[in-house]
Amino acid sequence: MSFDNAYDAITDGAGDDQHWAFGTGFDDPLAGVDRAVPADTSAVDLSTYCLMLADDALILSQRLTEWCSRAPELEEDVALANIALDLLGQARLLLTRAGEVEGAGRDEDTLAYLRDEHEFRNVRLVELDCGPGPGGDFATTIARLLVFSTWRLAVFTQLAHSADPVLAAIAAKGVKELAYHRDHAAQWTLRLAGGTDHSRTRMIAALDQIWPLVDELFTPHPVEQSLPAIAVDPATARPEFDDVLDTVLTAATLPRPTVPPMSPVAGRTGRDGAHTEALGYLLAEMQHLARSLPGATW
Amino acid sequence: MSTPRSAWPLYEVFVRGKRGLNHVHVGSLHAPDDEMALRNARDLYTRRNEGVSIWVVPASAITASSPDEKDPFFAPAGDKVYRHPTFYEIPEDVPHL
Numbered sequence: 001m002s003f004d005n006a007y008d009a010i011t012d013g014a015g016d017d018q019h020w021a022f023g024t025g026f027d028d029p030l031a032g033v034d035r036a037v038p039a040d041t042s043a044v045d046l047s048t049y050c051l052m053l054a055d056d057a058l059i060l061s062q063r064l065t066e067w068c069s070r071a072p073e074l075e076e077d078v079a080l081a082n083i084a085l086d087l088l089g090q091a092r093l094l095l096t097r098a099g100e101v102e103g104a105g106r107d108e109d110t111l112a113y114l115r116d117e118h119e120f121r122n123v124r125l126v127e128l129d130c131g132p133g134p135g136g137d138f139a140t141t142i143a144r145l146l147v148f149s150t151w152r153l154a155v156f157t158q159l160a161h162s163a164d165p166v167l168a169a170i171a172a173k174g175v176k177e178l179a180y181h182r183d184h185a186a187q188w189t190l191r192l193a194g195g196t197d198h199s200r201t202r203m204i205a206a207l208d209q210i211w212p213l214v215d216e217l218f219t220p221h222p223v224e225q226s227l228p229a230i231a232v233d234p235a236t237a238r239p240e241f242d243d244v245l246d247t248v249l250t251a252a253t254l255p256r257p258t259v260p261p262m263s264p265v266a267g268r269t270g271r272d273g274a275h276t277e278a279l280g281y282l283l284a285e286m287q288h289l290a291r292s293l294p295g296a297t298w
Numbered sequence: 299m300s301t302p303r304s305a306w307p308l309y310e311v312f313v314r315g316k317r318g319l320n321h322v323h324v325g326s327l328h329a330p331d332d333e334m335a336l337r338n339a340r341d342l343y344t345r346r347n348e349g350v351s352i353w354v355v356p357a358s359a360i361t362a363s364s365p366d367e368k369d370p371f372f373a374p375a376g377d378k379v380y381r382h383p384t385f386y387e388i389p390e391d392v393p394h395l
Contacts, residue, residue, distance in 0.1 A: 026347060073328060074328070075341070078338075191331075
């Protein structure tokens with residue numbers, strides 16, 4: 001048994017973890033999955049599609065991480081960090097897949113740290129500053145998480161049946177995580193809406209603030225349309241999204257926002273690499289260490 | 299420093315591990331209500347695959363023995379060796395004993 005790494009020491013155990021009361025039975029979600037690119041599939045499109053899904057998770061993970069040590073309560077601090085780590089885990093698997101399918105030798109770190117703003121394919125919703133920065137507050141963070149996790153859960157539920165076995169396995173793992181994220185956001189939406197007049201006012205303002213970026217989530221991109229059996233057409237996730245949001249907003253007696261959608265920039269949105277100015281600042285913080293000290297490990 | 303950091307009530311958390319038979323007290327946390335206490339417990343105490351079931355109990359609902367009563371409560375059991383079932387011959391062919 002090796003003691004160089006605490007997890008190895010726990011999980012190795014000569015295949016017998018019966019003597020451990022807690023913290024055993026870790027699974028590799030991709031064990032035994034065929035990693036070959038499916039037949040008759042464009043590697044460029046599949047790689048780009050993986051980047052889209054990866055960047056959504058990576059950028060929101062970075063945003064949620066900003067709450068570390070600043071959440072309203074210690075318990076919520078850990079909850080948001082857990083959610084951020086779940087999303088980072090999804091991003092790592094998807095970035096690895098994107099690099100592997102691309103075949104240019106780029107690994108997850110290269111893709112996360114050495115791409116520039118216009119190469120990121122995330123929807124604009126995830127890059128917004130929704131607090132703890134000046135752009136928002138806890139209610140905005142919850143509103144964004146509710147919208148994001150409801151949308152992504154609806155997409156991943158379908159993606160679990162993708163013709164790409166790797167994407168299917170990643171989605172199957174993500175579905176359980178996203179269901180919890182959605183529940184967490186819904187629980188807080190109910191409490192902020194039903195708390196005080198002040199918390200209710202801020203919850204309503206929070207939904208209005210992020211609502212302009214909702215329509216973009218359901219607009220199919222040409223890459224998604226070019227991979228019919230592999231990718232999920234996000235438009236098909238809209239009925240489930242509307243049902244869930246209606247249920248939560250009704251239970252919280254909140255009005256459904258009526259704010260118009262944010263326009264694309266010259267016909268381009270986040271999926272095309274056209275971002276709001278918030279993303280540049282986020283990437284500067286996320287990437288500066290890896291770029292200042294190339295090849296550094298920590 | 300005398301004011302509590304959190305205005306939320308305190309809950310005690312009990313987790314049943316995969317192979318354990320009983321829920322075991324693992325710690326405490328603050329939460330605004332019962333449902334959020336359960337979720338906070340999930341996030342704080344089962345992050346490393348520790349459990350398959352959680353109980354949360356408002357700390358105010360627990361009646362605890364007092365350290366002042368330690369002697370009358372517990373010391374009398376200290377010398378009653380005959381209360382342990384160690385004076386029986388256990389037959390070889392009796393399982394699960």
